[in-house]
Amino acid sequence: PRTQVVSPEPGQSVAAAIEELRDEANVLYAEPNYVERLDGAPPNDPYWSLEWALHNTGQDVGGVLGVAGADMNALAGWDIGRTSSNTITAVIDSGVAMDHPDLAGQLWTNPGETPANGIDDDGNGFIDDVHGWDFAHGDNDPRDGDDHGTHTAGTIGAAGDNGIGIAGVSQNAVIMPLQVCPSVGGCAISNQINAIAYAAAMGAKVANISIGGTAFSQSRRDAIAAAPGILFSVSAGNDGAD
16 A cells, blocks of 8 residues: 555656655655576476585485485575676696587676787686686697586576576686596696796686595695685595595
8 A cells, every 4th residue: 555666757767766756755766676596496497406516405316316405505595696707717637628619608708808819808818718728738729628527617607597407606607618627638737837827817706626536736826816806716636635
């Protein structure tokens, strides 16, 4: 009772209309007609039900039953907020399958570079680095030669609610592919250091390094310390080594 939905005058913003209404003596209050969404609605990606780490219902994954609730509470987290579209995440890995339907729309694009013109347009020392760089082979094509980086990129930022594949933890993430591992062989520390420096220079806010070994590298530590604006997420390794 005594409540009415009104529309702004032609050309008038919602904020201006509210301010005008609030100045009226006969108006108790005025507020936007907010548009909200369902809480905790699972995405419609077909493999979402297998992503027990995001939402564990005790489901059967590969013949193993999960423990309900043993997860990262992704649905509750998404209710609070999601990664903003300008948060660049550098995937320092074996590259990324840039034509993957769950990742193609998530790729970072260098705003200062003109594709395929053979010129270092932005003067950063890398020619045609439109979507990142391959530090393992020294070229501008960081496509995955191992599938590991694509797996990692998908876990981080696969497009959600698009009816295909999986949903990433940060469904709006912008993925910067930085290849440091060749198709055959290990991932040199020097490649990782160069990738970290590139990510910092090009505005990455997060860097994922799912690479490990048993030796300590002071130079890599120094490279990380020289990039204080980046949140580093680094794997603990799969072998249980300290």
